Amino acid sequence: MPPSTHLAVLDDEADITQLLATYLAGHGFRVSQVHSGGALMELMSRDAPELVLLDLGLPGEDGFAIARQLREHWRCGLVIVTGRSDAVDKVVGLEVGADDYVTKPFDLRELVARVKAVLRRLAPAGAAPVKATTEPASLLRFADWQLDIAARRLLNPKGHEVTLTTGEFDLLNTLVTHPGRVLSRDFLLEHARGRDAGPFDRTIDVQIGRLRRKIEADPDMPQIIKSVRGAGYILIPKVEAA
Structure with missing residues (x-):
């Protein structure tokens, strides 16, 4: 994973985005902090990240609608990071196309591991092949x-x-x-x-x-x-x- 891998963190709480940005930057990521759906869409049009960390609990906004919009218009990783631990919310999050769903509070090391796992799956070539009974053709x-x-x-x-x-x-x-x-x-x-x-x-x-x-x-x-x-x-x- 190149050091310039670009992530976006969307959360309405600036202290959370700053915490995540600082920690992720320490692991070699370039991180953009945004605090609304509109700001995220502007970033996607200007400097689209490879992966978005999306909080669902945005005041006055529907986090699921933002996830759907991302999936309709961009091919990027999507990890929902939210305080909503209800199973129904998790199912809906996966239904709208999230690659992973992490509930708060979370371990920062685990979050980084999950982000890296999603990015590995996004890599179109050179990724480790799935072990199978025979070597698969392309x-x-x-x-x-x-x-x-x-x-x-x-x-x-x-x-x-x-x-x-x-x-x-x-x-x-x-x-x-x-x-x-x-x-x-x-x-x-x-x-x-x-x-x-x-x-x-x-x-x-x-x-x-x-x-x-x-x-x-x-x-x-x-x-x-x-x-x-x-x-x-x-x-x-x-x-x-x-």
């Missing part, structure tokens, strides 16, 4: 879909690109490079998200649901990514090099 075909691992793109059967978040791509990549194998939630979280699962972590279930809505003809009757009760998920179609 372009893989399954059920007439094509996953371009090097370019981090998914093409539908008509050849059109389907936009995936960083987390969705990494999850699909893990499934496609382990076809026909039942993969547990712990395995998927470790390999696709770079961290261990907590006892109530439903991150993988949320992202599987999002993936199904994008690639299944009928998300309620999935034929590509199937659930195995009590065990995890499995990619059903044959995978071959395109």
